[in-house]
Amino acid sequence: MNFKFTHNNINVLDLEKSLNFYQKALDLVEVKRYQEPTGAFILIYLGDGNTSHTLELTWLRDRTEPYDLGENEFHLALTVDDFQKAHEHHEKMGCICYENQEMGIYFINDPDGYWIEILPED
Known part of the structure; x- marks a missing residue:
């Protein structure tokens, strides 16, 4: 057997607000959408343009x-090629919620309170 990651899912309260956040904060773009015929839910998959892994937003x-989110003890993690520039961008957005300078990482939070770890590329 050969398992591969395909996507992670989070549920969002305001779909447009979340789409705008993920595009502005992380350059994630919509790569696939499914709208249930009665309109009861929408699934939108966001991609980074570099990997096949996606983030599924469920509305x-x-x-x-x-x-x-309970104790919010789970998170997504992304690497970035220009860590300082990303930090400055997220600082301007006001979405940095935690920094660990000793480890060289920080976290941002999305409109629903999910944490996203930002790491420099190795």
Whole structure:
């Protein structure tokens, strides 16, 4: 057997706000969309243009309450070729939620409160 990662999923409350955030913060773009025929939900897959791995955003029409992320002990992680420039960009956006300078990493959070780790390329 040969397993391969394909995507990660997160549920979002405001689809347009999330799409704008992921495009502006991480340059992720829509690569696939599925809209359930009755409009009950929409799945949008975002890609980085470099790998086949995608982030699936799930929007549920009838959801009105923010998602309970518990202790938020999970996160996505992305590397970036210009760490300092990315940090400055995210600082201007006001989305840095945690920094660990000793480890050389920081985290941003999306509109729903999910954390995303930013690491320099090796």
